[in-house]
Amino acid sequence: MRKTTRLHNVIKGVTGVLVASTIMFSVSTASAEDAKVGFVYVGPVGDHGWTYRHDLGRQAVEKETGAETTFVESVEEGADAERVIRKLASSGHNIIFTTSFGYMNPTLKVAKQFPNVKFEHATGYKQADNMATYSARFYEGRAVIGTIAGMMSKTGVVGYIASFPIPEVVRGINAFALAMQKVNPDAVVKVVWVNSWYDPGKEGDAAKALIDQGADMITQHTDSPAPLQVAEQRGVQGFGQASDMSAFAPTAQLTAIIDDWDPYYVSRVKAVMDGTWTSGDVWEGIDTGMVGFAPYGDAVPADVRAAADAVKQGIVDGSLHPFTGPITNQAGEQVIGEGETLDDGVLLSMDWYVQGVQGELGQ
């Protein structure tokens, strides 16, 4: 049985009634052996980025398990999220995926109230018996595109459009900067925070500001293709985020980091169906395919492709860790020495910049 409930939830409170009634609709159609799966998205499914990729994962779940799925899109992080998650939990969903960092505490709170419902929270660090976390090692992808940027940037200055100063984003910036410096020791990464996951206009403005300030390459940790489109217009290069964005930047996109949640979502829903689901923490990277790449753009020369492929290969076979010392922080203090690597604990709580990253990291 397949059924999709599509909801728009933008204005807090006003839509509450709508959310409740629409979800209630799908309850009566679920039968005992079916799993009902809920998804909470931070952006619209048509963002062509982060949420879009999660929604492809949801579609894979429907196709491969036959489970019924519900999704609620554009849910604000914070109090509104708790309400949406609770509605899903109280309306017969067996497993609920909450797909943004800011849903961590709301998810945990609802998970405690609904011990029989399984919860999966993306990119967070709090677990419970019925709440697992999952994330992808996007920093591995950042190391690959950082290598390309280091080899191809002429000015050695790359603009990085960032969303919120959380470890996930800071880690990506640092991995990118370190990989770039490996190729070009003088490389500078200029970071601009737009304090939003999704605001095409503002993301584009940030890209313009960075290009005006001398960046000849743009990369981003926000969800819309607008920055890449600006890069295309201004004749500079860049990297797609979360999904292949070459339609918006046929010459500017050198490659894109692609989030592939499909296999994970399918396996977790199947586990709920046969009762083998257990809580846990999954953090997978290039090796399992959770972090993938779009094909190289025509502008990427053969030697750069070879170098980027070598980084991918090194990460997969374990011979290369993106956070290998010596690593120096922004203040010039050495964090780790030659040959050491940062462990996952440090990576998960990263709140400092490496040297060569320009900007102030608010706490």
Next chain:
Amino acid sequence: MGEVLIAAVLTIITAATPLVYASIGEMISEKAGVLNLGVEGMMLMGAVCGFAAVNATDSSAIGIIVGMLAGSGLSLIFAVLVLGFQATQVATGLALTIFGIGISSLIGQDLVGIAYDGLPKLPIPGLSAIPVAGKLLFNHDILVYGSFVLILVVSWFLRSTRSGLILRAVGDSHDAAHAIGYHVIRIRYMAILFGGAMSGLAGAYLSLSYSPLWIENMSAGRGWIALALVVFATWRPWRVFTGAYLFGGITILQLHAQALGIGVPAQVMSMLPYVATIIVLVLISQDHNKIKLNAPACIGKPFHPTS
């Protein structure tokens, strides 16, 4: 550095233009006594329909017109509900926004992922060759020029024309306006439709010029900012215009400051446009008598022609 400054100002103009359209349109509607909270929804309708029209016809002129019509089309629903059926303006406006967000996503489903080059720049012959000023003022697309014309025309209309006076009269005291024979309902219809058309243009500017693509919910709250600007600027056209540029300007300048590596936390930077715009507009609008003079007294109140 001069080049960077010019580039920054050009970006400021593009950031302020949608706010100018949406807030001036809303101001006219509010001057006639109608509070339409549906700006965000009308903007999205303008954005998606304008983009769809350009995609279908390859004509940017048709795109702009369709965007405008889409905005006023949506506002017509609002007008019929609040003027014809006396529905509450606040609730109807909120519903209009929700409806606009939903219907624009539906219309735009097949438009996600399509790229467009953006409206052509129309340099004004002769003037655009002037150093600095030529680049800043005379080398834009049609909608930016249009926003300059709009503010001039609207401020002249409200200040110096008989029709402008009637519009204000309807917003200040609909009973009095009705008693001396003006068609309150008809004037309000026109004001709402004009506001819708301007919101539609603001949306069309987003999807055709600002970031020329369609993705769901791409206005990202600009409609609400436009609404706030009208109130903080105390319903005066040039202050609304100033507010739009102030907000757009500080937004862009803080992005540049970050790119320069100025040591201020990013959260403070992101807060600046909101805080600064409110402070400046409140400071320049301190005179309570003048606020009373400019605020439409009948805003949000339903009008019963029979009573």
